[in-house]
Amino acid sequence: MNPIGAIKQDFQTEEQAAAKPLIELTRDEKRVLKAYKEATPLDWEDWFWQIRKRIRTKDEIRKLVHLTPDEEKGIDGCGDKLTMSIPPYFASLIDPNDPKCPIRLQSIPQVHELKTAPEEMRDPCGEDSHSPVHGLVHRYPDRVLFLVNEMCAMYCRYCTRSRMVGDGRRTLSTETYNAAFDYIRSHKKVRDVLISGGDPLTMGDRMLEMIIKTLKEIPHVEFIRIGSRIPVTLPQRVTPELVAMLKKYSPLWMSIHFNHPKEITERVKSACGMLADAGIPLGSQTVLLKGVNDSPEIMKKLMHELLKIRVRPYYIYQCDPILGSKHFRTKVSTGLEIMEKLRGHTTGYAVPTYVIDGPGGGGKIPLSPDYIKSYENGKCTLRNYAGKEFVYYDPE
Ligand code: SF4
Known part of the structure; x- marks a missing residue:
């Protein structure tokens, strides 16, 4: 199509x-x-x-x-x-x-x-090598990533999938969708499907509904998520008709890609409000980007603004080493410093998980500042967000 x-x-x-x-x-x-x-x-x-x-x-x-x-x-x-x-x-x-x-x-x-740096890759998350049929990535036993299209409203300059997104390069055929559905049907351990792309919300309501409905009819699929940046780059797409359609398939979750407080406009607030009112739990995924959001102040402001529009901060991603991304990538220590300034310093709901997608296909690896000072013979010495030490003893 x-x-x-x-x-x-x-x-x-x-x-x-x-x-x-x-x-x-x-x-x-x-x-x-x-x-x-x-x-x-x-x-x-x-x-x-x-x-x-x-x-x-x-x-x-x-x-x-x-x-x-x-x-x-x-x-x-x-x-x-x-x-x-x-x-x-x-x-x-x-x-x-x-x-x-x-x-x-x-x-x-x-x-x-x-320009390309030596550590950069065409497919840094190793998605192609975990793709059993075109459009599906199956890395973890109980969940799959379903790349239902290759078009987005806006092409983010640091896009992990820059190898495949773009209008008209390849369109997915009915056979491709059917092969993906058949694969999910025949893999009974798959309980979670993340519908992504491209951006699934660039599709029309009917096509998107066909995909969601088909997945919902597979008995072992118990959890469906949509990954999208459209509520940010094109909030007009969140129409009453789209929301009414999505509401029929509850529980349905949505992960939205937000990077900066400036993105949260009245239109975006309205779009997220419509989705939240329809009972669609909303999470945010943020890419840590040099010059865009690589400061604790901007990140904290973004997380606070997200909570105000009922979007729960979910992940901060270290920028993947995609070809030509050096000017966007920060040191890992920058991400750790941001987490240090969030955890304990603001509402727990405003603290996402900081992850690096293991280059080459390692999957998401969580990173956190080190709060354990020592742990020996059942004695765990910890520090809290303010640097004070506390001891926890394991039970005998
Ligand atoms: S919306 Fe997502 S898939 Fe599309 S260009 Fe941006 S990061 Fe890439």
């Missing part, structure tokens, strides 16, 4: 758009909308319009942002690797005059991504 074709089936009517909670356009949204001749505020609310008008070329982005020479070279060179794609909504969050804007760093290619 062509993903664009799938979207067209669910194109919003004016009545559907009118049924959505209305949010007044911000000054920056109006500025970006002006660049599209004859476009109206109703177009801005329409997620299909946003997909169709994604910013793909240097000429288009130049109308909105004062590009640096490094960005110009990055855009010129990224075509063979991971194309640029920015929905007008997400582009409205970019500071046109600040090359260090965290939204800009995530979405506009830079020349640095064209």
Whole structure:
């Protein structure tokens, strides 16, 4: 199924758009909308319009942002690797005059991504080597990752799956979906399926429902999650129709990829509110990125803002060593320092797990500052968040 074709089936009517909670356009949204001749505020609310008008070329982005020479070279060179794609909504969050804007760093290619460091890999998580059928990754016995499409609204410049995401490179056929369903049906230990991509929410409601419904009908699949960045990059996609469809398949969980407090706008609050009101538990996954969120203050602010919109911080990922990612990757000590400043210093719900995906296919490995000073002969000496020592004795 062509993903664009799938979207067209669910194109919003004016009545559907009118049924959505209305949010007044911000000054920056109006500025970006002006660049599209004859476009109206109703177009801005329409997620299909946003997909169709994604910013793909240097000429288009130049109308909105004062590009640096490094960005110009990055855009010129990224075509063979991971194309640029920015929905007008997400582009409205970019500071046109600040090359260090965290939204800009995530979405506009830079020349640095064209250089490769020796430790970098095309498939750092070793997904291809754990893929029994196209579209499925089966690394842990009881769960699978189902990559249902290869298209996203916005291509994050540090994307772990940059080897496969991008419009029109490969579309998944009916046979591919059926082979994945058959594999899950015949592996009775699989109790958990994570639907990801690409971004599953770029699909139309009907196609997505077919996937969820088919999985729900497999008796041993007891837990389904959707991994998406769309509620952040294109919150207009979270329509009442989508939410009503997802609600039918409860329990259904959603992991949303958030990286910076600036991403939490009124539209994003509304989208997450609709999902949470429908009983869909929401978690966040954040990638630790140099210049974007590599400070304890920004991370703490992000975690606090997420709790306010009913999204539970779940993971902070060390940035994977994907090709051309050196400018985004921090030292591991930076992540540990962030965790040190979160644990004990704020609400426990605001403290995610910091993980490194073991390069080459090791899976998620949790990291934490060391709170055990010594542990010998049943005596465990610990330090708390404030550095004070306490002793716990094992039972005899
Ligand atoms: S949304 Fe996810 S899969 Fe898509 S480009 Fe961003 S990180 Fe990659």
